[in-house]
Amino acid sequence: MNKLTIELTINGEKREVETATSTRLLDLLRDDLHLTGTKEGCGKGECGACTVIMNGELIASCLVLAPQADGAVITTIEGIGGGENLDPIQEAFIETGAVQCGFCTPGMILAAKKLLEENAYPSEEEIKRGISGNLCRCTGYQKIFDAIKLVANRLSKRDGGRGGKDA
Amino acid sequence: MHRRTVPCQYFAPQKIEEALEILSKYGKEIKIIAGGTDLLIQYYDRLYEVNGWLDLKNISEFKKIKINKNQMIIGAMVTHAQLEKSQDIKKYYPVLSQAAADIGSPQIRNRGTIGGNIVNASPAGDLLSPLMAYDAQFRLLSTQEEKIVPAEDFFLGPKKTILKPAQLLTQIILPLPSERTYGSWIKVGKRKALVIATITLVLVVKMTEDNKIVKDVRTCLGSVAPTPIEIKEIKKKMAGKNFDQLDFAELGQMVEDKISPIDDIRGTREYRKDVAKEIMINALEEIGSARRLYK
Numbered sequence: 001m002n003k004l005t006i007e008l009t010i011n012g013e014k015r016e017v018e019t020a021t022s023t024r025l026l027d028l029l030r031d032d033l034h035l036t037g038t039k040e041g042c043g044k045g046e047c048g049a050c051t052v053i054m055n056g057e058l059i060a061s062c063l064v065l066a067p068q069a070d071g072a073v074i075t076t077i078e079g080i081g082g083g084e085n086l087d088p089i090q091e092a093f094i095e096t097g098a099v100q101c102g103f104c105t106p107g108m109i110l111a112a113k114k115l116l117e118e119n120a121y122p123s124e125e126e127i128k129r130g131i132s133g134n135l136c137r138c139t140g141y142q143k144i145f146d147a148i149k150l151v152a153n154r155l156s157k158r159d160g161g162r163g164g165k166d167a
Numbered sequence: 168m169h170r171r172t173v174p175c176q177y178f179a180p181q182k183i184e185e186a187l188e189i190l191s192k193y194g195k196e197i198k199i200i201a202g203g204t205d206l207l208i209q210y211y212d213r214l215y216e217v218n219g220w221l222d223l224k225n226i227s228e229f230k231k232i233k234i235n236k237n238q239m240i241i242g243a244m245v246t247h248a249q250l251e252k253s254q255d256i257k258k259y260y261p262v263l264s265q266a267a268a269d270i271g272s273p274q275i276r277n278r279g280t281i282g283g284n285i286v287n288a289s290p291a292g293d294l295l296s297p298l299m300a301y302d303a304q305f306r307l308l309s310t311q312e313e314k315i316v317p318a319e320d321f322f323l324g325p326k327k328t329i330l331k332p333a334q335l336l337t338q339i340i341l342p343l344p345s346e347r348t349y350g351s352w353i354k355v356g357k358r359k360a361l362v363i364a365t366i367t368l369v370l371v372v373k374m375t376e377d378n379k380i381v382k383d384v385r386t387c388l389g390s391v392a393p394t395p396i397e398i399k400e401i402k403k404k405m406a407g408k409n410f411d412q413l414d415f416a417e418l419g420q421m422v423e424d425k426i427s428p429i430d431d432i433r434g435t436r437e438y439r440k441d442v443a444k445e446i447m448i449n450a451l452e453e454i455g456s457a458r459r460l461y462k
Contacts, residue, residue, distance in 0.1 A: 044208050045204055045274060064207075064278070065200070065203065067220070068200070070179070132272050132359065133361065
Protein backbone atom coordinates (compact mmCIF):
# COMPACT_ATOMS: atom_id res chain seq x y z
CA MET A 1 0.00 0.00 0.00
CA ASN A 2 2.92 2.29 -0.61
CA LYS A 3 1.16 3.94 -3.55
CA LEU A 4 -2.11 5.70 -3.27
CA THR A 5 -4.22 8.01 -5.38
CA ILE A 6 -5.19 11.43 -4.11
CA GLU A 7 -7.40 14.12 -5.52
CA LEU A 8 -6.46 17.79 -5.39
CA THR A 9 -7.77 21.02 -6.82
CA ILE A 10 -4.69 22.89 -7.95
CA ASN A 11 -5.06 26.42 -9.28
CA GLY A 12 -8.71 25.73 -9.99
CA GLU A 13 -8.14 22.45 -11.80
CA LYS A 14 -9.08 19.05 -10.39
CA ARG A 15 -6.17 16.61 -10.53
CA GLU A 16 -5.93 12.97 -9.64
CA VAL A 17 -2.40 11.91 -8.82
CA GLU A 18 -0.80 8.67 -7.83
CA THR A 19 1.70 9.24 -5.08
CA ALA A 20 3.58 7.51 -2.29
CA THR A 21 2.65 7.77 1.38
CA SER A 22 5.92 9.45 2.26
CA THR A 23 6.11 11.94 -0.58
CA ARG A 24 6.08 15.59 0.40
CA LEU A 25 3.48 17.88 -1.13
CA LEU A 26 6.44 19.95 -2.37
CA ASP A 27 7.82 17.03 -4.42
CA LEU A 28 4.38 16.16 -5.71
CA LEU A 29 3.95 19.72 -6.99
CA ARG A 30 7.42 20.06 -8.50
CA ASP A 31 8.29 16.59 -9.77
CA ASP A 32 4.93 15.01 -10.52
CA LEU A 33 2.88 18.02 -11.58
CA HIS A 34 5.83 20.06 -12.90
CA LEU A 35 4.73 23.17 -11.02
CA THR A 36 8.28 24.29 -10.41
CA GLY A 37 7.40 27.82 -9.31
CA THR A 38 7.26 26.41 -5.81
CA LYS A 39 10.86 26.24 -4.57
CA GLU A 40 12.72 24.14 -2.06
CA GLY A 41 15.01 26.06 0.28
CA CYS A 42 15.64 24.61 3.71
CA GLY A 43 13.21 21.68 3.68
CA LYS A 44 12.47 22.38 7.34
CA GLY A 45 9.67 24.92 7.24
CA GLU A 46 11.94 27.83 8.08
CA CYS A 47 12.57 29.67 4.81
CA GLY A 48 9.13 29.83 3.16
CA ALA A 49 10.41 29.20 -0.40
CA CYS A 50 7.97 26.26 -0.68
CA THR A 51 4.96 28.30 0.48
CA VAL A 52 1.60 27.54 -1.12
CA ILE A 53 -1.97 28.34 -0.10
CA MET A 54 -3.81 25.20 0.97
CA ASN A 55 -7.50 25.33 1.90
CA GLY A 56 -7.20 29.08 2.28
CA GLU A 57 -4.16 28.96 4.54
CA LEU A 58 -0.52 29.77 4.01
CA ILE A 59 1.53 26.61 4.50
CA ALA A 60 5.02 25.23 3.92
CA SER A 61 4.65 22.43 1.36
CA CYS A 62 7.86 20.75 2.56
CA LEU A 63 6.09 19.93 5.83
CA VAL A 64 3.00 18.29 4.37
CA LEU A 65 2.77 14.67 3.29
CA ALA A 66 1.03 14.33 -0.07
CA PRO A 67 -1.80 12.22 1.39
CA GLN A 68 -2.38 14.91 4.03
CA ALA A 69 -3.34 17.14 1.11
CA ASP A 70 -5.90 14.65 -0.25
CA GLY A 71 -9.05 16.62 -1.12
CA ALA A 72 -7.34 19.98 -0.60
CA VAL A 73 -7.71 23.13 -2.66
CA ILE A 74 -4.25 24.49 -3.45
CA THR A 75 -3.00 27.70 -5.03
CA THR A 76 0.62 27.82 -6.17
CA ILE A 77 2.42 30.79 -7.72
CA GLU A 78 1.31 29.49 -11.14
CA GLY A 79 -2.27 30.21 -10.08
CA ILE A 80 -1.59 33.89 -9.34
CA GLY A 81 -2.41 36.34 -12.13
CA GLY A 82 -3.34 34.73 -15.43
CA GLY A 83 -0.98 33.99 -18.32
CA GLU A 84 0.41 37.31 -19.52
CA ASN A 85 -1.60 39.27 -16.97
CA LEU A 86 0.24 39.81 -13.74
CA ASP A 87 -1.43 40.08 -10.38
CA PRO A 88 -1.16 43.62 -8.92
CA ILE A 89 1.18 42.18 -6.28
CA GLN A 90 3.50 40.84 -8.96
CA GLU A 91 3.46 44.21 -10.73
CA ALA A 92 4.32 46.01 -7.50
CA PHE A 93 7.22 43.63 -6.80
CA ILE A 94 8.67 44.42 -10.23
CA GLU A 95 8.17 48.18 -9.91
CA THR A 96 9.81 48.47 -6.50
CA GLY A 97 12.71 46.16 -7.34
CA ALA A 98 11.62 43.62 -4.76
CA VAL A 99 12.93 40.77 -6.91
CA GLN A 100 16.60 39.94 -7.24
CA CYS A 101 17.48 36.27 -7.56
CA GLY A 102 13.80 35.42 -7.41
CA PHE A 103 14.05 32.29 -5.31
CA CYS A 104 11.97 33.62 -2.42
CA THR A 105 9.59 35.55 -4.68
CA PRO A 106 6.86 32.92 -5.25
CA GLY A 107 6.55 32.39 -1.50
CA MET A 108 6.71 36.13 -0.79
CA ILE A 109 3.97 36.86 -3.34
CA LEU A 110 1.71 34.18 -1.86
CA ALA A 111 2.36 35.43 1.68
CA ALA A 112 1.59 38.98 0.54
CA LYS A 113 -1.57 37.79 -1.23
CA LYS A 114 -2.79 36.07 1.92
CA LEU A 115 -1.87 39.03 4.12
CA LEU A 116 -3.77 41.52 1.94
CA GLU A 117 -6.75 39.20 1.73
CA GLU A 118 -7.05 39.18 5.51
CA ASN A 119 -5.94 42.75 6.09
CA ALA A 120 -6.33 45.20 3.22
CA TYR A 121 -4.49 48.01 5.01
CA PRO A 122 -1.61 46.42 6.87
CA SER A 123 0.75 48.54 8.97
CA GLU A 124 4.50 48.02 8.62
CA GLU A 125 4.44 45.78 11.71
CA GLU A 126 1.62 43.73 10.24
CA ILE A 127 3.49 43.37 6.95
CA LYS A 128 6.56 42.16 8.84
CA ARG A 129 4.50 39.62 10.71
CA GLY A 130 2.70 38.52 7.53
CA ILE A 131 5.92 37.63 5.76
CA SER A 132 7.84 36.51 8.87
CA GLY A 133 7.86 32.94 7.55
CA ASN A 134 9.64 33.92 4.32
CA LEU A 135 13.35 34.59 4.09
CA CYS A 136 15.02 36.71 1.41
CA ARG A 137 18.80 36.59 1.08
CA CYS A 138 19.30 39.23 -1.63
CA THR A 139 17.35 42.46 -1.68
CA GLY A 140 16.70 42.67 2.00
CA TYR A 141 13.18 43.25 3.09
CA GLN A 142 12.66 46.99 2.58
CA LYS A 143 11.79 46.72 -1.10
CA ILE A 144 9.45 43.87 -0.37
CA PHE A 145 7.70 45.99 2.30
CA ASP A 146 7.54 48.83 -0.25
CA ALA A 147 5.95 46.53 -2.81
CA ILE A 148 3.28 45.35 -0.39
CA LYS A 149 2.55 48.93 0.74
CA LEU A 150 2.32 50.06 -2.89
CA VAL A 151 -0.16 47.40 -3.83
CA ALA A 152 -2.20 47.98 -0.64
CA ASN A 153 -2.44 51.68 -1.50
CA ARG A 154 -3.41 50.96 -5.07
CA LEU A 155 -6.06 48.45 -4.14
CA SER A 156 -7.49 50.80 -1.53
CA LYS A 157 -7.70 53.62 -4.10
CA ARG A 158 -9.32 51.29 -6.57
CA ASP A 159 -11.84 50.19 -3.97
CA GLY A 160 -12.36 53.82 -2.88
CA GLY A 161 -11.26 52.91 0.65
CA ARG A 162 -8.96 54.71 3.03
CA GLY A 163 -5.22 54.62 2.51
CA GLY A 164 -2.81 52.23 4.19
CA LYS A 165 -1.85 52.90 7.79
CA ASP A 166 1.63 53.98 6.76
CA ALA A 167 0.49 55.84 3.65
CA MET B 168 16.97 13.97 -2.06
CA HIS B 169 14.21 14.02 0.47
CA ARG B 170 12.14 11.37 -1.23
CA ARG B 171 11.50 8.40 0.95
CA THR B 172 10.14 5.26 -0.58
CA VAL B 173 9.85 3.07 2.48
CA PRO B 174 6.59 1.19 2.03
CA CYS B 175 4.03 2.19 4.57
CA GLN B 176 0.32 2.37 5.15
CA TYR B 177 -1.75 5.49 5.46
CA PHE B 178 -4.87 5.79 7.58
CA ALA B 179 -7.06 8.88 7.81
CA PRO B 180 -10.16 7.78 9.72
CA GLN B 181 -13.21 10.02 10.25
CA LYS B 182 -14.14 8.74 13.69
CA ILE B 183 -12.23 8.66 16.97
CA GLU B 184 -13.27 5.01 17.48
CA GLU B 185 -11.66 3.99 14.19
CA ALA B 186 -8.46 5.82 15.11
CA LEU B 187 -8.35 4.00 18.44
CA GLU B 188 -8.90 0.63 16.73
CA ILE B 189 -6.01 1.30 14.36
CA LEU B 190 -3.81 2.30 17.29
CA SER B 191 -4.66 -0.77 19.32
CA LYS B 192 -3.95 -2.97 16.30
CA TYR B 193 -0.66 -1.40 15.20
CA GLY B 194 0.60 0.34 18.35
CA LYS B 195 4.23 1.34 17.95
CA GLU B 196 4.27 0.33 14.28
CA ILE B 197 2.37 3.45 13.40
CA LYS B 198 3.05 7.17 13.79
CA ILE B 199 0.22 9.52 14.65
CA ILE B 200 0.46 12.66 12.55
CA ALA B 201 -1.28 15.93 13.41
CA GLY B 202 0.19 19.08 11.82
CA GLY B 203 3.53 17.43 11.07
CA THR B 204 5.59 20.56 11.70
CA ASP B 205 7.89 18.74 14.14
CA LEU B 206 7.28 15.15 13.11
CA LEU B 207 8.10 15.55 9.42
CA ILE B 208 11.32 17.46 10.06
CA GLN B 209 12.50 14.56 12.20
CA TYR B 210 11.24 12.03 9.64
CA TYR B 211 13.06 13.59 6.69
CA ASP B 212 16.17 13.91 8.84
CA ARG B 213 15.82 10.12 9.13
CA LEU B 214 15.59 10.15 12.87
CA TYR B 215 13.02 7.38 12.75
CA GLU B 216 11.32 5.00 10.34
CA VAL B 217 7.62 4.37 10.06
CA ASN B 218 5.52 1.49 8.83
CA GLY B 219 2.40 3.56 8.71
CA TRP B 220 0.82 6.94 9.37
CA LEU B 221 -2.33 7.66 11.31
CA ASP B 222 -3.50 11.05 10.09
CA LEU B 223 -6.05 12.73 12.36
CA LYS B 224 -7.11 15.43 9.89
CA ASN B 225 -10.56 13.98 9.13
CA ILE B 226 -11.76 13.80 12.73
CA SER B 227 -13.76 17.03 12.88
CA GLU B 228 -14.34 16.77 16.62
CA PHE B 229 -10.60 17.32 17.17
CA LYS B 230 -10.65 20.76 15.53
CA LYS B 231 -13.09 22.44 17.89
CA ILE B 232 -12.75 24.83 20.80
CA LYS B 233 -15.84 24.79 23.01
CA ILE B 234 -17.01 25.80 26.45
CA ASN B 235 -18.74 23.14 28.50
CA LYS B 236 -20.08 24.48 31.81
CA ASN B 237 -17.02 25.73 33.66
CA GLN B 238 -14.44 24.17 31.35
CA MET B 239 -12.83 25.03 28.05
CA ILE B 240 -12.40 21.97 25.84
CA ILE B 241 -9.77 22.26 23.13
CA GLY B 242 -9.54 19.49 20.52
CA ALA B 243 -6.10 18.02 19.97
CA MET B 244 -5.99 19.15 16.31
CA VAL B 245 -6.71 22.81 17.05
CA THR B 246 -3.92 24.76 15.34
CA HIS B 247 -1.76 27.51 16.83
CA ALA B 248 -3.47 29.94 14.43
CA GLN B 249 -6.87 28.91 15.80
CA LEU B 250 -5.67 29.41 19.38
CA GLU B 251 -4.24 32.79 18.48
CA LYS B 252 -7.45 33.99 16.80
CA SER B 253 -10.09 32.46 19.11
CA GLN B 254 -11.92 35.19 21.05
CA ASP B 255 -12.68 32.76 23.87
CA ILE B 256 -9.02 31.82 24.27
CA LYS B 257 -8.02 35.49 24.19
CA LYS B 258 -10.59 36.32 26.85
CA TYR B 259 -9.98 33.49 29.31
CA TYR B 260 -6.38 32.45 28.59
CA PRO B 261 -4.56 35.46 27.11
CA VAL B 262 -1.17 33.91 27.85
CA LEU B 263 -2.01 30.81 25.81
CA SER B 264 -3.19 33.01 22.95
CA GLN B 265 0.03 35.06 23.04
CA ALA B 266 2.22 31.97 23.25
CA ALA B 267 0.45 30.51 20.19
CA ALA B 268 0.92 33.81 18.33
CA ASP B 269 4.67 33.69 19.05
CA ILE B 270 5.18 30.23 17.55
CA GLY B 271 7.14 29.88 14.31
CA SER B 272 5.59 31.72 11.40
CA PRO B 273 2.16 31.96 9.74
CA GLN B 274 2.99 28.81 7.78
CA ILE B 275 3.85 26.88 10.95
CA ARG B 276 0.94 28.26 13.00
CA ASN B 277 -1.51 27.20 10.29
CA ARG B 278 -0.38 23.57 10.46
CA GLY B 279 1.06 22.96 13.93
CA THR B 280 -1.41 21.81 16.57
CA ILE B 281 -1.80 22.01 20.34
CA GLY B 282 -1.93 18.21 20.57
CA GLY B 283 1.24 17.86 18.55
CA ASN B 284 3.02 20.46 20.68
CA ILE B 285 2.08 18.51 23.81
CA VAL B 286 2.89 15.01 22.56
CA ASN B 287 6.17 16.13 20.97
CA ALA B 288 7.12 17.20 24.52
CA SER B 289 10.02 19.43 23.59
CA PRO B 290 11.52 21.19 26.62
CA ALA B 291 11.07 24.33 24.49
CA GLY B 292 7.45 23.61 23.49
CA ASP B 293 5.88 27.07 23.69
CA LEU B 294 2.38 26.02 24.73
CA LEU B 295 3.46 23.71 27.53
CA SER B 296 4.20 26.15 30.33
CA PRO B 297 1.02 28.20 29.63
CA LEU B 298 -1.03 24.98 29.75
CA MET B 299 0.56 24.03 33.06
CA ALA B 300 -0.03 27.50 34.46
CA TYR B 301 -3.74 27.34 33.58
CA ASP B 302 -4.09 23.91 35.25
CA ALA B 303 -4.71 22.03 32.01
CA GLN B 304 -5.66 18.38 31.98
CA PHE B 305 -5.25 16.04 29.05
CA ARG B 306 -7.81 13.44 27.99
CA LEU B 307 -6.10 10.24 26.84
CA LEU B 308 -8.17 7.60 25.11
CA SER B 309 -7.54 4.02 24.09
CA THR B 310 -9.95 1.23 23.16
CA GLN B 311 -9.54 0.05 26.73
CA GLU B 312 -9.88 3.13 28.88
CA GLU B 313 -10.14 6.85 29.29
CA LYS B 314 -7.69 8.76 31.43
CA ILE B 315 -7.59 12.39 32.42
CA VAL B 316 -4.18 13.53 33.62
CA PRO B 317 -2.92 16.92 34.80
CA ALA B 318 -0.32 18.56 32.57
CA GLU B 319 2.31 18.43 35.31
CA ASP B 320 2.09 14.61 35.45
CA PHE B 321 2.24 14.14 31.68
CA PHE B 322 5.82 15.10 30.84
CA LEU B 323 8.69 12.81 31.80
CA GLY B 324 11.64 14.33 29.94
CA PRO B 325 12.71 15.70 26.56
CA LYS B 326 10.37 14.03 24.03
CA LYS B 327 9.18 11.65 26.75
CA THR B 328 5.66 11.47 28.11
CA ILE B 329 3.43 8.97 29.88
CA LEU B 330 1.48 8.41 26.65
CA LYS B 331 1.34 4.73 25.67
CA PRO B 332 1.43 3.52 22.04
CA ALA B 333 -2.27 2.58 22.11
CA GLN B 334 -3.33 5.92 23.63
CA LEU B 335 -4.45 9.01 21.81
CA LEU B 336 -4.48 12.54 23.23
CA THR B 337 -7.95 13.76 22.24
CA GLN B 338 -8.68 16.88 24.29
CA ILE B 339 -7.12 19.55 26.42
CA ILE B 340 -9.36 20.58 29.29
CA LEU B 341 -8.90 23.93 31.03
CA PRO B 342 -10.92 25.19 34.00
CA LEU B 343 -12.46 28.62 33.30
CA PRO B 344 -10.45 31.04 35.42
CA SER B 345 -12.01 33.30 38.04
CA GLU B 346 -12.57 36.92 37.08
CA ARG B 347 -9.54 38.45 38.78
CA THR B 348 -6.95 36.34 37.01
CA TYR B 349 -3.96 38.03 35.44
CA GLY B 350 -1.33 36.53 33.21
CA SER B 351 1.99 37.42 31.67
CA TRP B 352 3.88 35.60 28.90
CA ILE B 353 7.53 36.25 28.13
CA LYS B 354 9.50 34.42 25.45
CA VAL B 355 13.19 35.10 24.96
CA GLY B 356 14.89 34.00 21.76
CA LYS B 357 17.46 35.15 19.23
CA ARG B 358 14.83 36.66 16.96
CA LYS B 359 11.09 37.00 16.82
CA ALA B 360 9.92 34.60 14.12
CA LEU B 361 10.81 30.93 13.74
CA VAL B 362 12.85 30.72 16.87
CA ILE B 363 13.16 27.97 19.41
CA ALA B 364 12.85 29.63 22.79
CA THR B 365 15.95 30.16 24.93
CA ILE B 366 13.63 30.58 27.89
CA THR B 367 9.90 31.16 28.40
CA LEU B 368 8.08 32.28 31.51
CA VAL B 369 4.41 32.28 32.36
CA LEU B 370 3.05 33.97 35.46
CA VAL B 371 -0.63 33.56 36.26
CA VAL B 372 -1.89 35.34 39.38
CA LYS B 373 -5.38 34.96 40.84
CA MET B 374 -6.48 37.83 43.05
CA THR B 375 -9.25 38.07 45.62
CA GLU B 376 -12.53 39.86 44.74
CA ASP B 377 -11.23 43.19 46.05
CA ASN B 378 -8.20 42.80 43.76
CA LYS B 379 -5.72 43.33 46.60
CA ILE B 380 -4.71 39.96 47.99
CA VAL B 381 -3.02 37.21 46.00
CA LYS B 382 -5.13 34.05 46.11
CA ASP B 383 -3.14 31.68 43.93
CA VAL B 384 -0.09 31.79 41.66
CA ARG B 385 1.47 29.66 38.95
CA THR B 386 5.01 30.40 37.80
CA CYS B 387 5.89 28.06 34.94
CA LEU B 388 9.00 28.07 32.79
CA GLY B 389 10.05 26.40 29.56
CA SER B 390 13.54 25.63 28.16
CA VAL B 391 15.18 25.56 31.60
CA ALA B 392 14.66 21.89 32.48
CA PRO B 393 13.96 18.55 30.71
CA THR B 394 10.23 19.33 30.98
CA PRO B 395 8.20 22.49 31.57
CA ILE B 396 8.34 23.21 35.30
CA GLU B 397 6.47 25.13 37.97
CA ILE B 398 8.34 27.01 40.69
CA LYS B 399 6.08 26.12 43.58
CA GLU B 400 8.03 28.16 46.14
CA ILE B 401 6.76 31.34 44.46
CA LYS B 402 3.21 30.31 45.17
CA LYS B 403 4.00 29.76 48.84
CA LYS B 404 5.74 33.10 49.01
CA MET B 405 3.00 35.13 47.31
CA ALA B 406 -0.27 33.51 48.42
CA GLY B 407 -2.20 35.54 50.98
CA LYS B 408 -0.01 38.64 50.52
CA ASN B 409 -1.06 42.08 49.42
CA PHE B 410 0.19 42.44 45.83
CA ASP B 411 1.42 45.99 46.46
CA GLN B 412 3.71 44.80 49.21
CA LEU B 413 5.46 42.09 47.23
CA ASP B 414 9.22 42.30 46.80
CA PHE B 415 9.64 41.74 43.04
CA ALA B 416 13.43 41.52 43.21
CA GLU B 417 13.27 38.83 45.86
CA LEU B 418 10.75 36.82 43.81
CA GLY B 419 12.94 37.18 40.71
CA GLN B 420 15.91 35.91 42.70
CA MET B 421 13.87 32.92 43.86
CA VAL B 422 13.18 31.92 40.27
CA GLU B 423 16.86 32.27 39.43
CA ASP B 424 17.86 30.13 42.41
CA LYS B 425 15.31 27.40 41.80
CA ILE B 426 16.12 26.58 38.19
CA SER B 427 19.07 24.58 36.91
CA PRO B 428 19.18 25.04 33.15
CA ILE B 429 21.91 23.64 30.90
CA ASP B 430 24.32 25.25 28.45
CA ASP B 431 23.23 24.72 24.86
CA ILE B 432 23.39 26.43 21.49
CA ARG B 433 20.57 28.78 22.45
CA GLY B 434 22.13 30.08 25.64
CA THR B 435 24.34 29.30 28.59
CA ARG B 436 23.22 28.23 32.03
CA GLU B 437 24.39 31.55 33.48
CA TYR B 438 22.53 33.56 30.85
CA ARG B 439 19.32 31.64 31.41
CA LYS B 440 19.51 32.12 35.17
CA ASP B 441 20.14 35.86 34.84
CA VAL B 442 17.35 36.28 32.32
CA ALA B 443 14.90 34.20 34.39
CA LYS B 444 15.25 36.65 37.27
CA GLU B 445 14.73 39.69 35.05
CA ILE B 446 11.73 38.31 33.16
CA MET B 447 10.09 37.27 36.43
CA ILE B 448 10.37 40.88 37.61
CA ASN B 449 9.01 42.09 34.25
CA ALA B 450 6.08 39.68 34.51
CA LEU B 451 5.25 40.90 38.03
CA GLU B 452 5.40 44.50 36.84
CA GLU B 453 3.15 43.73 33.89
CA ILE B 454 0.57 42.09 36.12
CA GLY B 455 0.89 44.98 38.57
CA SER B 456 -0.03 47.53 35.95
CA ALA B 457 -2.82 45.37 34.45
CA ARG B 458 -4.26 45.09 37.95
CA ARG B 459 -4.16 48.84 38.55
CA LEU B 460 -6.30 49.38 35.46
CA TYR B 461 -9.12 47.48 37.15
CA LYS B 462 -9.15 49.48 40.38
